[in-house]
Amino acid sequence: xxxxxxxxxxxxxxxxxxxxxxxxxxxxxxxxxxxxxxxxxxxxxxxxxxxxxxxxxxxxxxxxxxxxxxxxxxxxxxxxxxxxxxxxxxxxxxxxxxxxxxxxxxxxxxxxxxxxxxxxxxxxxxxxxxxxxxxxxxxxxxxxxxxxxxxxxxxxxxxxxxxxxxxxxxxxxxxxxxxxxxxxxxxxxxxxxxxxxxxxxxxxxxxxxxxxxxxxxxxxxxxxxxxxxxxxxxxxxxxxxxxxxxxxxxxxxxxxxxxxxxxxxxxxxxxxxxxxxxxxxxxxxxxxxxxxxxxxxxxxxxxxxxxxxxxxxxxxxxxxxxxxxxxxxxxxxxxxxxxxxxxxxxxxxxxxxxxxxxxxxxxxxxxxxxxxxxxxxxxxxxxxxxxxxxxxxxxxxxxxxxxxxxxxxxxxxxxxxxxxxxxxxxxxxxxxxxxxxxxxxxxxxxxxxxxxxxxxxxxxxxxxxxxxxxxxxxxxxxxxxxxxxxxxxxxxxxxxxxxxxxxxxxxxxxxxxxxxxxxxxxxxxxxxxxxxxxxxxxxxxxxxxxxxxxxxxxxxxxxxxxxxxxxxxxxxxxxxxxxxxxxxxxxxxxxxxxxxxxxxxxxxxxxxxxxxxxxxxxxxxxxxxxxxxxxxxxxxxxxxxxxxxxxxxxxxxxxxxxxxxxxxxxxxxxxxxxxxxxxxxxxxxxxxxxxxxxxxxxxxxxxxxxxxxxxxxx
Numbered sequence: 001x002x003x004x005x006x007x008x009x010x011x012x013x014x015x016x017x018x019x020x021x022x023x024x025x026x027x028x029x030x031x032x033x034x035x036x037x038x039x040x041x042x043x044x045x046x047x048x049x050x051x052x053x054x055x056x057x058x059x060x061x062x063x064x065x066x067x068x069x070x071x072x073x074x075x076x077x078x079x080x081x082x083x084x085x086x087x088x089x090x091x092x093x094x095x096x097x098x099x100x101x102x103x104x105x106x107x108x109x110x111x112x113x114x115x116x117x118x119x120x121x122x123x124x125x126x127x128x129x130x131x132x133x134x135x136x137x138x139x140x141x142x143x144x145x146x147x148x149x150x151x152x153x154x155x156x157x158x159x160x161x162x163x164x165x166x167x168x169x170x171x172x173x174x175x176x177x178x179x180x181x182x183x184x185x186x187x188x189x190x191x192x193x194x195x196x197x198x199x200x201x202x203x204x205x206x207x208x209x210x211x212x213x214x215x216x217x218x219x220x221x222x223x224x225x226x227x228x229x230x231x232x233x234x235x236x237x238x239x240x241x242x243x244x245x246x247x248x249x250x251x252x253x254x255x256x257x258x259x260x261x262x263x264x265x266x267x268x269x270x271x272x273x274x275x276x277x278x279x280x281x282x283x284x285x286x287x288x289x290x291x292x293x294x295x296x297x298x299x300x301x302x303x304x305x306x307x308x309x310x311x312x313x314x315x316x317x318x319x320x321x322x323x324x325x326x327x328x329x330x331x332x333x334x335x336x337x338x339x340x341x342x343x344x345x346x347x348x349x350x351x352x353x354x355x356x357x358x359x360x361x362x363x364x365x366x367x368x369x370x371x372x373x374x375x376x377x378x379x380x381x382x383x384x385x386x387x388x389x390x391x392x393x394x395x396x397x398x399x400x401x402x403x404x405x406x407x408x409x410x411x412x413x414x415x416x417x418x419x420x421x422x423x424x425x426x427x428x429x430x431x432x433x434x435x436x437x438x439x440x441x442x443x444x445x446x447x448x449x450x451x452x453x454x455x456x457x458x459x460x461x462x463x464x465x466x467x468x469x470x471x472x473x474x475x476x477x478x479x480x481x482x483x484x485x486x487x488x489x490x491x492x493x494x495x496x497x498x499x500x501x502x503x504x505x506x507x508x509x510x511x512x513x514x515x516x517x518x519x520x521x522x523x524x525x526x527x528x529x530x531x532x533x534x535x536x537x538x539x540x541x542x543x544x545x546x547x548x549x550x551x552x553x554x555x556x557x558x559x560x561x562x563x564x565x566x567x568x569x570x571x572x573x574x575x576x577x578x579x580x581x582x583x584x585x586x587x588x589x590x591x592x593x594x595x596x597x598x599x600x601x602x603x604x605x606x607x608x609x610x611x612x613x614x615x616x617x618x619x620x621x622x623x624x625x626x627x628x629x630x631x632x633x634x635x636x637x638x639x640x641x642x643x644x645x646x647x648x649x650x651x652x653x654x655x656x657x658x659x660x661x662x663x664x665x666x667x668x669x670x671x672x673x674x675x676x677x678x679x680x681x682x683x684x685x686x687x688x689x690x691x692x693x694x695x696x697x698x699x700x701x702x703x704x705x706x707x708x709x710x711x712x713x714x
Contacts, residue, residue, distance in 0.1 A: 009066040010050050011148075011157060013040035014059060017373030017382070018186050021059045029053055039148040039155045040064070048245040051235070054161050055227040055249055058185035058216070061164050064146045064157040065240075071152050072107045078114060078149075082121035082156060087143075090158060090239050093130040096137035097122060098144050100159065105149035118147055118156070142237040162234025169229035170288035173280040174210045179317040179353060183375055183382075184216040185226070190371065190382055191313045191351025197221040197266050202308035205316045206301055206340060208270035211281025211294070213315050218268055218290035223260035225253035229288060257289075265293050267308040273300040301336050311347040314387075318354060331507070331523065334362035341365060341387050350385045359523075360471065361449075361485035367468040383468070400469035403436045407477045417690050422514040425532055427691040430698075438470055441532060444511050447474055448522045449487045486522040510590060513538070516566060517590045518559055519583065529557045529583060533692045533699055534622070537660065538563035540687075541620070544658075545569035548617040551652065553605040558584025560620050565593045569618070572599040574608050576627075604634070606641075609648040617654045621645065622662040638663050643674035646704065650678070659704040662687075666696060679707050 014022040023034050029052050031043045053063050070081045099115040108114045127133040144159040166182040205213045235241050272278050278298045285291040299305040356379040365385040373380050410428050418426050429440040439450045451467050475482045508521045520528045545567035552561045555573035557580050565571050575581055581600050588595045627636040687701040
């Protein structure tokens with residue numbers, strides 16, 4: 001930085017997950033010190049330094065000339081703060097402005113209201129001082145005012161970037177759900193592309209879409225200023241703009257580009273099966289000035305497209321959501337990408353940007369780390385891997401080794417019991433180590449991992465990295481390919497969301513439980529279709545059910561009904577969901593049970609009890625904690641509604657019948673006083689097999705039957 005130039009206070013913003021990269025960029029561009037603040041990264045420097053960041057930063061979002069900080073005691077303080085700033089130094093009285101506000105405050109909570117108050121303050125100051133006032137222009141105003149409110153603190157400045165810096169100026173055409181240029185650059189930096197490019201190593205994006213990743217990689221290889229093609233910056237109409245300093249920076253950027261063009265360039269290849277996407281990518285590359293530096297191929301991922309000689313970097317952003325079009329194709333895409341990475345790019349390095357819920361295990365790679373980032377509204381992760389081929393040994397870090405040792409201990413304890421009792425599906429691990437916060441269930445030759453949400457105190461980068469370590473450790477301990485591991489992130493469910501759908505693959509498998517067979521789907525739903533913790537209850541029903549009439553309320557996929565029917569019962573299964581009733585029928589068929597002798601009723605369980613005239617020897621009730629289905633007019637809460645539900649069920653109970661009532665709600669309290677005339681036995685301890693014995697128990701189970709001489713509920 002020039003010693004004689006006036007030093008300004010600047011705020012440089014970055015999206016989640018890129019702060020460390022932007023900090024490194026600022027230091028490389030000449031910043032002496034960089035510190036974090038609620039508004040962004042604080043740095044000081046002359047105006048030319050601010051311009052240099054606008055022109056050369058590949059990962060920053062905005063550059064703001066900081067003007068004033070204050071603590072707000074009232075809403076009026078925001079107006080007073082803005083009015084005190086000498087806006088005439090920045091904006092002509094008859095000029096144009098726009099106000100952007102980020103409000104997360106205690107006093108100021110509404111961004112639109114805050115923007116209006118700041119605009120009023122600027123207009124009033126100008127009109128009182130000069131007899132005329134500026135107007136608002138949403139597109140390319142003379143000055144874009146940036147206001148950041150957090151808690152009671154407020155920061156005001158001028159956005160020198162104008163538009164977000166990811167808008168380089170060359171991507172006029174794009175497909176659905178494009179990756180931001182700043183994220184593409186970050187993906188490349190995290191993959192080590194600047195060093196690899198300097199050494200002449202190649203780069204491939206096998207799913208290139210509109211070409212963002214390969215175009216950014218070419219810009220890095222050729223030392224092209226990422227902001228050089230932008231048609232506009234926020235400072236060009238600002239009164240404090242230093243035209244000479246800006247012209248000098250542009251001349252320097254052009255000289256560096258010419259020098260870069262003279263150097264040997266690495267081979268860069270973009271591949272995509274979509275011909276229209278390839279044409280868009282070619283036109284974007286032409287506008288960026290790198291069309292002759294990238295080879296584009298219209299080829300399917302699985303086909304034999306040409307790979308440059310030597311080992312380099314494969315950097316890609318696999319399609320998801322709108323880009324993929326069909327969620328059912330996601331798993332197949334990741335299987336195919338994993339095959340290409342493991343078998344055709346051995347010795348390369350991979351840097352991949354994926355959606356947060358992507359099936360990473362299907363890549364079959366030992367992932368090194370993950371950075372949690374946002375691509376617009378979509379939470380994503382950047383992962384890295386060294387591609388050593390399919391036979392490489394999975395090496396675990398210290399923490400992952402500790403986790404793997406716990407898995408081995410659990411496996412030694414559970415495997416003999418499971419083999420002795422014909423149990424092929426069981427819980428292997430349930431957040432035994434707080435740092436590895438997941439439930440892991442074995443379904444014969446596949447594994448289902450449910451990642452519990454990490455506490456807010458845990459860095460999301462750390463949580464993501466641990467999730468990858470879980471996958472690698474499970475694969476190593478069970479000696480299965482990572483592609484056989486399905487990962488889901490379990491979240492506390494709002495009412496009516498207990499059966500959240502994750503995908504639409506439709507892929508199912510049959511698993512055994514003793515002499516029974518059940519269909520499970522490990523990918524599409526939060527739950528798999530078989531509650532493993534109810535295994536003892538299924539055995540109990542099978543032993544009690546001979547010649548009994550069994551009513552299964554909230555039957556889900558009918559596994560309890562199957563157990564009862566296999567034991568000789570006639571069953572009635574009730575659920576609101578056609579999907580689950582169809583699933584239940586398939587489970588009956590898989591066990592050779594003639595479903596014509598059994599009833600399946602779609603509807604609200606309480607309405608069924610109100611209308612049905614049947615009597616039952618055994619009634620099984622395992623309701624959701626909450627339910628607010630569109631198929632039912634009334635909501636259900638197990639704590640609030642269980643007494644009414646049980647009393648209605650008792651009205652259908654045969655004289656010597658029994659109700660089995662279960663719930664997974666952790667804080668549930670059975671209202672014994674609300675159920676007079678019955679005998680209640682807590683069976684929780686005996687209803688849990690060794691794989692689920694822990695405190696607090698995963699579920700509670702009660703046996704409810706009429707007391708002797710009782711005539712029924714009052």
